[in-house]
Amino acid sequence: MAYGNTAKQTARGTTGWQRYEVTLPLSPDATELFFGGILEGKGTAWLDDLQLTIDGKPLDQAPPKAIKTYPAEQDTTFQRGSGVVFPAQLSAQQIENVGVLGRVWGFVKYHHPAVAAGNFNMDAELFRVLPAVLAAPNENKRSQLLSAWVAKFGPVPSCRKCTDWPTDKVRQQPELAWLNDEKQLGEALRNQLKYLRQNRNQAEHYYVGTTPNAGNPIFRHELPYNATTAGTTPDAGLRLLALYRYWNMFAYFFPYRYAIGEDWQPVLPEFIPKLTNATTAEEYSVVLLALIARINDTHATIYQDKVLDQYRGLLYAPVQVRFVEGQAVVTDYYNQELGLATGLRKGDVVVEVAGVPVSELVRKWQPLAPASNEPTKLRNIARLLLRGNTAQLPLLVRRDGQTLPIIITRVGPDKINIMLDFGTPDKTASPLRLLPGNIGYLALGTLTNDKLPEIMLAAAGTKGLVIDIRNYPADHVAIGLAGHLVKKPIPYVRFSQPDITNPGAFPYFKYPQYIKKGAGELYLGKVVILVNEITQSEAEFTAMALRATPNATILGSTTAGADGNVSEIVLPGNIPTMITGLGVYYPDGRETQRIGIVPDIEVKPTIQGIKEGRDELLERAIEVIKNSE
Structure with missing residues (x-):
């Protein structure tokens, strides 16, 4: 509903002792507060003297x-299992x-006025009808059961307002061809x-609303079903519910359903x-991750899951690996001392990990590394290659034409700078620095709005400005x-x-959004924006805004191809994930999802450049600014 923190007033x-405050609007739909x-x-x-006030008054x-209650909340029969x-x-x-039931269940959930009013717990209604549908011997019996089940939700009044959007006003129409089967x-x-479709809620x-201002979906009243025995997985009915819940949320509330590359x-x-x-x-977490990966959305993965952390490995190599020129290359050290101690050098190509060729590991992780496009999928896979649960890890690396066996030591995440x-190794660094030739360099990983006026004033006299959104x-x-x-x-x-x-x-907003001249002096120099596969979501949106300005390249x-506000989803077993919930396009309707922000000038790092410690993108940006005179 709302979120705030003291990120602009941090203690380092x-x-x-200092006083810190966070102020948030109190939504009428809010039921819980977490701090x-x-x-x-x-x-x-140390934290002390916590005070909570409502409109300036102490909480007491x-x-x-007054909290509104719904009949659906009173149906608690299946809270601990199906x-x-x-x-x-x-x-x-x-x-x-079971497949037909999943479609019908989701359709009724999001279309029926009585369900929308909170009169029915759709999870419970599913578990009541599921055994009979599962046992149906043929299509006729199944259809009879489902027809009686749909009738259970009560009569649907006729709807005079239920019209469809004109083609030119909507980016995506509902996919309901299956209703004709x-x-x-x-x-x-x-x-x-x-009839329900024609007279829908x-x-x-x-079960669903939209966020204020932005308009991406909020999924509400979805039980996490985390009250299960420790170390066990949700029962089979709950696991099926996870599929139904995610499949239907995607089918009805994902703005880029048409762009996933396959029939959903x-x-x-x-x-x-x-x-x-x-x-x-x-098995449950891995299968869910494979399902989520099928929508090809970099925002869509499973977050903070201890089971998957164990599966991927709790220990990390103290070196960063990225795919460069199609190969897994050591590009930096998460920890300088530990990284050097491994014997690995920047520019080393990792050929095998524990005797397994990197190409084989890439094939293993491909279905389990959710991403919008191939460069971002490889970005995510590179972060998995050297993870594991054993301290010692044998590698085969290629250096200067020779293949070398090296055994490195993995460490816990507390020993490295992840x-x-x-792209932001030092959060305390100044956002702006001056490069040779009177060129400004601005890193957005540490730039905040309160510092923006003084930063742009300091940059005013520079010949050009490199804005780094990597x-x-x-x-x-x-x-x-x-x-x-x-x-x-x-x-x-x-x-x-x-x-x-x-x-x-998914109808379009009525008009495109505009950038307007802000307070402060106009910056007149050449602007070059640096992007790569790390540039994601907010970073991509920022790149879009800067690209529209007249002197920018x-x-x-x-980039990562996942622009737009995210919508959170919780699946049975209290497994958190999300989807991109808002469609983002250029003013002329061109796509950003999966495609990313395509650069005007393509420059990628090289293995030789990494060995030499060069930032080849920054070098080319400086060259572009110098040649723009």
């Missing part, structure tokens, strides 16, 4: 808030039965669902036996920074957002 090193502290690196933090003096038992081997008929649905069920929805419909039956047979925690993976911006500086580079308003982006009253449709390689 030895610091005396805590984040400690980066080593040390100890604030008026109590109770559904699956056979060891599903037949083709059973897979088809008479063989799978039967005539009565098919007519029920078509037009009010607020119990067959993915549902494909993963039914995979998930029902995933009886261990590791921020190197995100990192994740420390703040939303896109509009403020671009405002220093334009004389008049310029369109830079167009959005599409979900229509909750027409699930699956994008230099580097294709």
